[in-house]
Amino acid sequence: MKAPLAIHLASAALALAATAFAAMPSAVAADTPDPVADAKAFRNYFVTKFPNVPLDDFANGPYSLNEDMRRQWEEKEQFPPYEFSLEMGKEMFAKPFKNGKSYGDCFPNQGIGIRQNYPYFDPGEGKVITLELALNRCRGANGEPPLSYVEDEMAALTAYMAFTSRGKPFDIKIPDDPRALEAYQNGKRYFYTRRGQLNFSCATCHVQNPGERMRAEILAPALGILNAMPIYRSEWGGMGTISRRMITCNSQIRGVPLEPQADEYRDLEYYLSYVSNGLPIAGPGARP
Amino acid sequence: MASTIRVRAISGGETTEVQVLIQHPMDSGFVKDAGGEIIPPHFIQELTFEYDGRYVFIADWGAAVSKDPYVKFSFKGGRKGDDLKISWVDNKGETDTTTAKIQ
């Protein structure tokens, strides 16, 4: 599909508009990140913008903001379309690897009811570890080839792990380690940074315009946006992981996506999960 | 092979509510694949529900029923622990059958 002329040119014109942007006064001075204050302001923004939405309901994305869509969703949830994926995930999770071990052996509490603790900062590696990454590392440690981050098997596994954790509030920790704080800050920067030819940031859609229609879709609020992952999207006719969702977000604004589980995506997941601390895990979810 | 049919049949006393979800592509024959080739039609045409030796519900479906189709209905009677037999056949002659216990 060809871009509308105005957008095409407006974006190409960014380079030409250098002076205009450079002249814009920076509204805020550089300062040290304060995740606690950030999370408070973040939550406050959404509950003020949508005073009638119960806090936990933000985990249900666009359905928290639109009654007609909510009814369609509730109908679907009677017998949700992710049911088959969930079952596949449960079987995969229980099936031993060739060496006799299984996924459960790689995780605390045998992997049950722990989704809310991911991603976490690993001080040994100095980086953020997401659940998808941890699952593939588990496979690697047991001599199994990695799964694609954007295909059905990974979605099914994470669906099952989320399902066993439903209702548990996100509990993301930022340890007292400057590298953890840096990862958090990098995630935040990625979230607010405009990119792609459309010159959108994640925040353009999910902070400034949640509840609005973007072409056909109702945009989800950023608060709680990962709580229902992975999601069955009617548009995909199947399940998708967090990796898949981030990649499609980038493509939709005409940016070339990064490789799945790139540092930027891991940090972004860390940031978004942290600011949704306290909201319940609701995955797997169904979305348009 | 796991069944393609998921059933929830719940007796509420006088009536039994039945919901099914079936794993099936329900290809309409109007959609092209990534390579631009038409995906040939492949959809369930008939779905039957038998209880106590009689049909309690029969669905005739065209290609416009959604992927992984779902249907819900209720019938009078049906006791907890009784069998409900569900079968489908699609336009290629493929078929699946399952028997579920009413709960």
Place this chain on the structure above:
Amino acid sequence: MSMTRPNTRIVLLAFALTTIGSTSAMAASTETDFKAAYAAAEAANNEAGRLRNQWTVTAEALADAKKAAEKGDFDHAMASARDAEALAKASIFQATSEKEAWKNLEIR
């Protein structure tokens, strides 16, 4: 759509410049011209890649340029290569300016 808010002035400016660009490309282009233009576009796009901010449309314009060149249509190939370079440069500018500008969007 309220969220895009394309700045009308910028759009008009870009339109004027784009027109000038295509006019100068009117003179029949050679394969040598094309190769230079393509290399410049590719270099700019690689730079955008180092900044982790390539645009899909840049890749599309590059592919279009290559395809036209293979058919021997160097005028078309030149135009697409220049488009690609402009887009790549815009993406570089975007990444550079956003190093600070992102803070303007932050919820506080």
Place this chain on the structure above:
Amino acid sequence: MTTTDNGFPATRRLILQGAGVVLLTGLGIHSFSPAAVLAAANDKYPEDAFKQKGAADAIKSLYGRAAEPSDKVKLDAPEIAENGAVVPISVSTTLTEVTSISFLASENPNALAAVYRIPPGTLPNVANRLKMAKTCNVIVIVEAGGKLYSATKEVKVTVGGCGG
């Protein structure tokens, strides 16, 4: 359980009920293709009706006549489909002696989507999920006491269901 009033041809039922002969007859039945079994047991799959383009032609092919609108047919469908690939639509009615319920989407390539046959003892309430190619009328036909009743509702589709 009474077996006399289900309103369906008895062939299949008798096989299932004749406990003494079930094995033999059962073997005979299973040597047919499943489609043949169903065809033997039920009315034929309304192939022709599903092939019609427009809603009126499909209804005519299916029932041989037209339906009249009735406020006793309650059609529940969204105002705006969140995705045309999966549109939850349900119907219920206070009409009695219902024998079938059909769903159509007027602008789909083939309007008829589903026909449900309702034997006595089954309630005239059905919920299902349909594909819709674009914004159009959803029409539901309830056959009751030999007459046809309909309800219609426009559903807006912004993402067409032809991708799914």
